[in-house]
Amino acid sequence: MKATNKIRMDQLVLNAVSYSWVTFVAVLCVLPFLLILSGSLTKESEIILEGFKLIPKQFSLEAYQFIFNYPQDILRAYGVTVSLTVLGTILSLFFISMSSYVIQRTDFKWRNAFSFFFYFTTLFSGGLVPFYILVVNYLKLKDTYWVLLLLPLINVFYILVMKSFMRSIPAAITESAKIDGAGDFTIFLRLILPLCKPALATIGLFVALNYWNDWFYSLLFISDQKLYALQYYLYKVIGNVDALKIVAEKTGNQVPDLPGEGIKMALTMVVTGPIIFLYPFVQRYFVKGLTIGAVKG
Amino acid sequence: MKTPFIHDLIRYKTLLLMLLPALLFVLLFQYTPMLGLVLAFKEYTYAKGIIGSDWVGINNFKFFFISGNAWMVTRNTVLYNAAFIAINLVLQVGVAIMLSEIRSRWFKKVSQSLMFLPFFISWVVVGTIAYNLLNYEHGTVNSLFRAAGIDPVNFYGTPGVWPFLLVFFNAWKAVGYGAVFYLAAITSIDQEMFEAAETDGANVFQRIWYITLPSLKPTMMILTLLAVGQIFRGDFGLFFNLVGGNGLLFNATDVIDTFVYRSLVENNEIGMSAAIDFFQSVLCLVTILIVNGIVRRTDKDSALF
Numbered sequence: 001m002k003a004t005n006k007i008r009m010d011q012l013v014l015n016a017v018s019y020s021w022v023t024f025v026a027v028l029c030v031l032p033f034l035l036i037l038s039g040s041l042t043k044e045s046e047i048i049l050e051g052f053k054l055i056p057k058q059f060s061l062e063a064y065q066f067i068f069n070y071p072q073d074i075l076r077a078y079g080v081t082v083s084l085t086v087l088g089t090i091l092s093l094f095f096i097s098m099s100s101y102v103i104q105r106t107d108f109k110w111r112n113a114f115s116f117f118f119y120f121t122t123l124f125s126g127g128l129v130p131f132y133i134l135v136v137n138y139l140k141l142k143d144t145y146w147v148l149l150l151l152p153l154i155n156v157f158y159i160l161v162m163k164s165f166m167r168s169i170p171a172a173i174t175e176s177a178k179i180d181g182a183g184d185f186t187i188f189l190r191l192i193l194p195l196c197k198p199a200l201a202t203i204g205l206f207v208a209l210n211y212w213n214d215w216f217y218s219l220l221f222i223s224d225q226k227l228y229a230l231q232y233y234l235y236k237v238i239g240n241v242d243a244l245k246i247v248a249e250k251t252g253n254q255v256p257d258l259p260g261e262g263i264k265m266a267l268t269m270v271v272t273g274p275i276i277f278l279y280p281f282v283q284r285y286f287v288k289g290l291t292i293g294a295v296k297g
Numbered sequence: 298m299k300t301p302f303i304h305d306l307i308r309y310k311t312l313l314l315m316l317l318p319a320l321l322f323v324l325l326f327q328y329t330p331m332l333g334l335v336l337a338f339k340e341y342t343y344a345k346g347i348i349g350s351d352w353v354g355i356n357n358f359k360f361f362f363i364s365g366n367a368w369m370v371t372r373n374t375v376l377y378n379a380a381f382i383a384i385n386l387v388l389q390v391g392v393a394i395m396l397s398e399i400r401s402r403w404f405k406k407v408s409q410s411l412m413f414l415p416f417f418i419s420w421v422v423v424g425t426i427a428y429n430l431l432n433y434e435h436g437t438v439n440s441l442f443r444a445a446g447i448d449p450v451n452f453y454g455t456p457g458v459w460p461f462l463l464v465f466f467n468a469w470k471a472v473g474y475g476a477v478f479y480l481a482a483i484t485s486i487d488q489e490m491f492e493a494a495e496t497d498g499a500n501v502f503q504r505i506w507y508i509t510l511p512s513l514k515p516t517m518m519i520l521t522l523l524a525v526g527q528i529f530r531g532d533f534g535l536f537f538n539l540v541g542g543n544g545l546l547f548n549a550t551d552v553i554d555t556f557v558y559r560s561l562v563e564n565n566e567i568g569m570s571a572a573i574d575f576f577q578s579v580l581c582l583v584t585i586l587i588v589n590g591i592v593r594r595t596d597k598d599s600a601l602f
Contacts, residue, residue, distance in 0.1 A: 010500035018395035019404070025392060025472060026411040032426040033414070035437055039429055051440030052429050099319035102312045109305060114316060119602075121327040124582050127574035128557055129567065130333020130347075131326065137343060154322045184311040213419035216534065220562070235421045235538075238428065261435055268425045272418060279417045280410055290474070291481040 033276065039265035040064070047261045063262030067270060074270060076226065077233040084148055084229065085211040092153050092207045093200055100162035101188045106171055115163070118156045135221060143224045151217050152210050158203050161289070165199040166192065202289035205282055212275065234271045238264055334578065336571035357572035366556060367573075371529070374552040378528045380460070381467050382521060385475055388468055390517065393479035394509055398501070409480075412473030420534030423466060427539050431462070456549035459540070463550065467535055475520070482516040483509060515598070522592060522601065526585040529577050531555065553577050 035052060040063055042056035067074060103111045103118070141147040169192065177187045193200075218232035228236065241260040306313070337357055339350040361367050392412070399405050415423075430437050431452040439449035452458055486509065494504045531552025540550045542559075553573060560570035585601070593600040 008500075010502060014398055014501045018398050022392060022395050022399065022404075022408050025388075026408040029412045029415055029469065029473065032430065035429050036426060047435050051435040051443070052432075052437040053440050054437075095318045095322070098315045102316045105312065108309060108312055110309075114320070117320070118323060121323060123585055124331065125327065125578060126330025126332070126334050127578050128554070129561055129571040129574045130330035130336060132561060133336070133341070133347065133567070134326075134329055134333060137346075151326070154319050156323060156327070159319065185315060188315065209417065213417075215419055215421045231419045231421045234425070238421075238425055239541075264425060265429065268422055272422050275417050276414070279414065283410060283413050283417075286413075286416075287477050287481075290477050 033272075036265050036268050040262060040269050042262060044257075044259035044262050052261075052265075060262070062259045063266035064270075066259060066263055067266055073225075073228075073233065074267070077228050077230045080145075080148070080227060081212060081230040084145075084214075085208050088149055088152060088211045089204050089208045091149075092155075092158075093204050095154055096158050096162055096203065096207075097166075097193060097196060097200065098188060100159050100166055101192055103159075104163045104166045105174065115160075118159055121156050122160075132220060142221050143227060144221075145227060147221045148214070148217055148227070148229060152207070152214055155207070155210075158206065162196070162199055162203060166196065169195050198288070202285045205285050206289060209275075230271045234267055237267055331578075334571065334575045336567065337575035339568065339571075341567040341571070353568065357568040358576070360569050361572050361576070366551075367576075369548065370551050370553045370556045370573075373550065374531045374554075375528055377460070377463060377531065377552060378524070380464050381471075381532075382524045382528075384464055384468050385471050385524075386517060386521060388472055389475035390479050390510075390513060392472060393476040393483060393513075394505060396476065396480060397483045397509075398505075409473065409476075412476065414473070415470040416474040418470075420538040423470065423535075424538035424541075427462070427466065453543055454545055456546050459546055459549045463535065463539065466539060467532070470535075478516055478520060479513055482513050486512045518592070518596070522588055525588050526601075527581065528584060529553065529580040533558065 031054075035054060038054055038056055039047065039052045041059055041061070042052070043058035043060035044062060046056060046058050099118075102108060103115045105111060135147065135151075136142045141150070173191055173195075174187055177191055182190075213231055214229065215231035215235055218227075218229050219235070222228065222232065241258060241263055333347055336347060336350075338352055338354060339347070340353045340356075341347065341350045345351070396405055396409060399408075428436075431439075433439060433449060433451045433453065436452070438452075442449050450458070452462070490508050491504060494508055499507070531554040533552075533554040536550060536552050536555045537558070540546050540555075542563075557570045557573050557577075560566045560573070589601050
């Protein structure tokens with residue numbers, strides 16, 4: 001009894017180490033975002049003179065003002081990304097869950113063959129070059145909205161995760177509905193899909209994040225400015241801030257001196273803002289998804 | 298008269314139709330490129346297409362290996378991935394154990410959320426973060442150096458610092474995400490074991506060493522094996538967004554994936570980049586088969602297939 005009340009040395013050491021190390025790592029994880037935020041709010045002349053720092057001396061909104069004075073590009077990029085994310089996530093969830101349902105049906109004779117067909121692609125892939133040539137030269141999808149919607153659509157890994165989730169739904173549901181004369185697609189749509197809501201939410205968030213954060217397919221296949229998605233737009237501006245000025249001038253605006261460094265930081269905030277605000281509310285679904293995925297299907 | 302196969306086709310027609318979109322997608326975007334790997338042995342011209350282009354034997358491979366780049370990018374890829382695997386393992390397991398020992402629920406929740414933030418951010422944004430920190434003229438690190446009277450460092454012109462920086466950013470992005478797996482495994486440990494250890498007079502470090510760590514072994518094995526299976530694949534997002542086209546750094550930072558990208562998209566050397574692709578895909582497959590074979594022998598339950 002007494003031992004539990006006494007302050008134990010080993011526990012004390014562990015606590016000290018745990019609290020300080022975890023604090024250190026956690027601060028390190030957020031600090032860069034604070035630096036970006038403060039950089040976006042610093043007067044350009046101060047950045048040029050003294051560099052980025054955590055607490056600016058001269059607070060200024062000039063970078064945001066510039067971005068929102070010429071908002072055509074950023075709004076269009078937002079439009080591209082938001083529409084891709086919404087449309088892509090809905091379609092992706094539909095196709096993923098539909099195929100997962102089929103390959104986990106125990107009365108489907110070829111379920112193992114098809115499962116392997118999907119699984120094999122996680123072991124071996126053709127790599128970038130044939131894929132690139134297929135998309136550009138054969139499917140002629142370069143510089144189309146379709147390429148951005150289509151390529152992240154189906155991730156085999158999510159099919160396998162969904163499949164292992166659906167296994168926990170009693171097969172009797174399908175069987176009794178079949179006896180009542182319901183078709184396979186109706187059973188899937190009316191009975192199975194509503195039971196999959198937790199898994200759909202989790203996988204849907206992963207898919208949505210993939211669409212929101214995609215820049216790779218834009219890098220490979222997009223050169224038309226009208227089709228720039230948010231991340232790729234940011235990538236382009238970081239590479240060449242003056243591009244902003246050129247666009248603004250083309251639209252007939254008199255452009256003042258460009259707060260270039262501030263704009264890079266402000267644009268980063270504009271691009272990541274929605275995620276930083278949303279992620280605290282959705283992260284528990286991600287945690288759930290990761291732990292489902294970790295269980296071998 | 299119907300053969301059994303036709304009979305099955307009719308019986309399963311709805312299920313097969315439901316499977317069709319995903320099937321076609323995977324067939325088109327995953328399996329067709331596998332056949333396209335024959336490009337490694339051809340001289341591709343747009344007009345003749347993949348099938349019609351002329352065979353050139355192993356010329357494409359010769360070019361890649363003689364140039365000396367083969368050894369450099371393969372070495373970089375493997376060494377970086379090895380460092381990532383080791384450091385991520387230690388860091389993530391460490392953080393997970395510490396989090397599990399922390400009693401304050403509020404502190405646990407907040408710190409875990411903060412550590413999870415980098416996972417949600419694209420590599421492009423990580424690129425701007427690196428720019429903010431490391432830029433020679435205005436970078437935060439260099440402003441601190443100047444303020445402290447230390448000479449500023451031209452990070453983007455100093456290859457030697459990049460192994461450390463890349464390992465840092467990789468660990469930074471993965472720590473919160475990776476710790477989730479281990480934390481889940483710790484929560485599923487039978488609490489009675491800890492209580493029994495307590496009664497037997499074990500101190501906290503003995504408890505961690507003899508109960509927590511051995512219980513985490515299966516999770517560590519699986520995650521490490523999955524990573525080792527990908528040891529010949531460089532993380533394109535990380536290397537491309539942090540280093541980009543900065544040729545000064547390539548010796549220390551170029552991995553197979555960035556090299557293939559540049560050869561293909563910027564230099565249009567399709568034959569050679571297909572050869573590297575082929576080389577990489579085969580190495581990956583062989584690694585996975587070897588790793589899985591070893592695991593099957595020692596611990597059948599941890600094997601991937």
